[in-house]
Amino acid sequence: MNNSVAKEKIVSLRKKRSLEDMRFKYYGFTAMCLSLAVLVFLLYTIFSKGYTAFQKTIVLLEVDYNQEVLKLTPDSSDEEMEKGKFFRVKKQAIENFFPDLSKSDIKLVKKLFSINVDNEIKDYFLDNPEVINTKQQIWVTAHSDVDQLLKGNSRRDVPEDRRKLNDIQLSYVDQLVEENRVKQVFNNFFFTKADSRHPEIAGVAGSFMGSLFTLFTVFILSFPIAIGASVYLEEFAPKNRITELIEVNISNLAAVPSIVFGLLGLGVLLNVFGLPRSTPLVGGSVLALMTLPTIIIACRASLKAVPPSIKEGALAVGATKTQAVFHHVVPLALPGTLTGTIIGLAQALGETAPLIMIGMIAFIPNIPTGLTEPSAALPVQIYLWVESAERGFQEKSAAAIMVILIFLFMMNAIAVFLRNRFERKW
Amino acid sequence: MSNSKILANGVDVYYGSKQALFGISMDIKEKEVTALIGPSGCGKSTFLRCINRMNDLIEICKVSGSIKVDNEEIISEKTDVVSLRSKIGMVFQKPNPFPKSIFDNVAYGPTIHGLVDSKNELEEIVHSSLKKAGLFDEVKDRLNEPGTSLSGGQQQRLCIARAIAVNPEIILMDEPCSALDPIATAIIEELIDELRLNYTIIIVTHSMQQAARVSQKTCFFHLGELIETGETNKIFTNPDNTKTQDYITGRFG
Numbered sequence: 001m002n003n004s005v006a007k008e009k010i011v012s013l014r015k016k017r018s019l020e021d022m023r024f025k026y027y028g029f030t031a032m033c034l035s036l037a038v039l040v041f042l043l044y045t046i047f048s049k050g051y052t053a054f055q056k057t058i059v060l061l062e063v064d065y066n067q068e069v070l071k072l073t074p075d076s077s078d079e080e081m082e083k084g085k086f087f088r089v090k091k092q093a094i095e096n097f098f099p100d101l102s103k104s105d106i107k108l109v110k111k112l113f114s115i116n117v118d119n120e121i122k123d124y125f126l127d128n129p130e131v132i133n134t135k136q137q138i139w140v141t142a143h144s145d146v147d148q149l150l151k152g153n154s155r156r157d158v159p160e161d162r163r164k165l166n167d168i169q170l171s172y173v174d175q176l177v178e179e180n181r182v183k184q185v186f187n188n189f190f191f192t193k194a195d196s197r198h199p200e201i202a203g204v205a206g207s208f209m210g211s212l213f214t215l216f217t218v219f220i221l222s223f224p225i226a227i228g229a230s231v232y233l234e235e236f237a238p239k240n241r242i243t244e245l246i247e248v249n250i251s252n253l254a255a256v257p258s259i260v261f262g263l264l265g266l267g268v269l270l271n272v273f274g275l276p277r278s279t280p281l282v283g284g285s286v287l288a289l290m291t292l293p294t295i296i297i298a299c300r301a302s303l304k305a306v307p308p309s310i311k312e313g314a315l316a317v318g319a320t321k322t323q324a325v326f327h328h329v330v331p332l333a334l335p336g337t338l339t340g341t342i343i344g345l346a347q348a349l350g351e352t353a354p355l356i357m358i359g360m361i362a363f364i365p366n367i368p369t370g371l372t373e374p375s376a377a378l379p380v381q382i383y384l385w386v387e388s389a390e391r392g393f394q395e396k397s398a399a400a401i402m403v404i405l406i407f408l409f410m411m412n413a414i415a416v417f418l419r420n421r422f423e424r425k426w
Numbered sequence: 427m428s429n430s431k432i433l434a435n436g437v438d439v440y441y442g443s444k445q446a447l448f449g450i451s452m453d454i455k456e457k458e459v460t461a462l463i464g465p466s467g468c469g470k471s472t473f474l475r476c477i478n479r480m481n482d483l484i485e486i487c488k489v490s491g492s493i494k495v496d497n498e499e500i501i502s503e504k505t506d507v508v509s510l511r512s513k514i515g516m517v518f519q520k521p522n523p524f525p526k527s528i529f530d531n532v533a534y535g536p537t538i539h540g541l542v543d544s545k546n547e548l549e550e551i552v553h554s555s556l557k558k559a560g561l562f563d564e565v566k567d568r569l570n571e572p573g574t575s576l577s578g579g580q581q582q583r584l585c586i587a588r589a590i591a592v593n594p595e596i597i598l599m600d601e602p603c604s605a606l607d608p609i610a611t612a613i614i615e616e617l618i619d620e621l622r623l624n625y626t627i628i629i630v631t632h633s634m635q636q637a638a639r640v641s642q643k644t645c646f647f648h649l650g651e652l653i654e655t656g657e658t659n660k661i662f663t664n665p666d667n668t669k670t671q672d673y674i675t676g677r678f679g
Contacts, residue, residue: 317534318535
């Protein structure tokens with residue numbers, strides 16, 4: 001009797017326990033689905049807003065490379081050609097863009113073209129000097145307003161005074177579409193040009209290079225220091241109050257808001273040491289300071305994960321402490337160390353606030369070629385573009401986010417690859 | 427007394443404020459196997475690790491007293507720990523080969539001590555060490571494979587080969603068979619018997635049978651004190667101390 005009651009109790013309890021199990025599994029699954037949904041939504045928003053930035057609108061323009069207008073001759077040298085009067089050719093081409101344009105209409109038509117058209121006409125000529133005194137049909141970049149209209153990003157059914165293009169310009173654009181004199185192609189400018197005031201010729205190349213130089217500086221500065229500091233703290237430092245204090249403070253530093261490091265860079269690196277403002281050198285130094293604690297913590301964790309028996313084995317055959325550490329412990333900790341460093345670099349890549357403090361937010365229309373040249377960085381570029389009123393910059397900022405995400409994704413992939421490649425079993 | 431290899435006198439060990447060893451004095455003879463036995467936590471491993479100063483790794487561990495190896499004091503600030511450890515090899519409880527090739531495992535010691543001038547010499551040392559450890563025939567075709575790919579018993583013999591390679595005079599073994607199966611244990615015990623001809627061996631073991639099989643001298647530790655030391659035969663058949671008697675007959679421990 002008693003026995004069967006006890007059995008029943010056990011059975012019902014077991015049911016309850018297995019139910020608990022099920023419930024927990026279900027909760028976990030829901031949580032995962034939820035976060036996945038948010039991620040998908042985020043990526044979808046970015047992609048749907050940004051994919052149009054990878055295309056640009058070009059317009060077919062008939063250009064007459066008349067030698068009188070250009071003030072060149074077929075025998076002109078390269079230097080003379082550089083100085084040809086291409087703006088006059090362009091002016092003429094626009095005047096003849098549609099038959100019988102009035103003066104006021106010419107002004108309106110001119111606004112359908114990018115400011116870069118002068119350069120495109122010139123580059124075409126410099127590449128093909130034999131076209132002098134001929135008429136050429138050239139595809140040139142359209143103005144961002146036309147681009148946005150044709151991509152459907154700006155609406156045409158709003159009142160005229162709230163539109164970038166007025167009714168006459170709209171009818172011209174429609175005419176171009178009808179005559180197939182306008183099309184959309186891959187936007188090479190986005191990947192080859194630096195920032196610009198004109199959305200149609202603004203690109204991420206400048207800020208991408210800036211970020212690359214900055215990360216290079218971060219790596220060069222933080223990796224050796226972090227390895228040195230963590231190896232010392234983990235393997236050599238005596239365990240006393242002072243090292244304990246240092247350890248606590250490293251953890252504290254990892255939690256210091258990044259803007260504080262930016263202020264440090266502004267106050268010390270720029271004002272005291274007088275390093276050049278807005279440069280990857282200063283940006284990288286500041287970000288290196290910021291990521292150092294993170295990397296040190298990761299390095300120490302991976303050093304700690306190496307079984308002490310390996311070190312003991314080395315010491316027991318008569319290795320010195322330094323030999324035991326550098327022959328055995330550090331190589332075994334290296335994959336974890338590299339992973340930690342890359343994660344630190346990824347953190348540095350996405351950091352904006354400290355870069356703003358040291359002036360990397362300046363408008364830099366050139367692609368930097370060195371550590372001491374003023375440059376932007378990807379996250380700051382995104383910030384700048386998001387803030388811009390021009391509609392054309394909206395898709396650009398979404399596309400720049402895609403670039404930085406892919407950059408981050410690749411860095412993490414490298415971290416995973418290194419970890420799997422060099423991880424050893426013991 | 428002329429062939430005494432290690433002479434310990436009044437060795438006290440503290441872990442922080444806790445005393446782990448109380449005035450251990452011991453005389454270990456050359457080319458003999460000495461077994462240290464006793465219940466867990468009695469300090470036998472601690473004493474073993476004093477002999478090659480492995481306790482230095484433990485921050486809170488303080489050792490006082492005197493241990494002389496070949497009449498040279500080793501419990502002193504002036505002791506050159508590196509040369510001491512090249513003279514006294516150690517084999518640990520859990521096999522701990524380096525995550526490198528079998529060859530590199532054995533070659534590491536001779537290389538860092540500069541015992542070899544050429545690749546051939548190194549190869550010779552590695553081969554002879556593996557032979558002495560009775561492992562050569564099993565691994566001669568795969569010296570480039572990682573040491574960690576071997577079985578537990580083979581790994582332990584690899585660790586013995588690694589210790590032998592630097593040509594030590596003494597080998598300390600800290601429960602070398604506790605992680606091994608009976609067959610691997612038997613092989614290692616046989617090996618210890620052979621190594622006795624050339625090396626002084628001190629072995630910590632939990633297995634009374636093992637101590638009886640491999641050792642000539644046995645020391646019984648209890649609660650940090652050396653209770654009894656003597657010929658293995660005598661300890662296991664007719665101990666002087668009742669505690670020893672109780673332990674070896676399995677009444678406690």
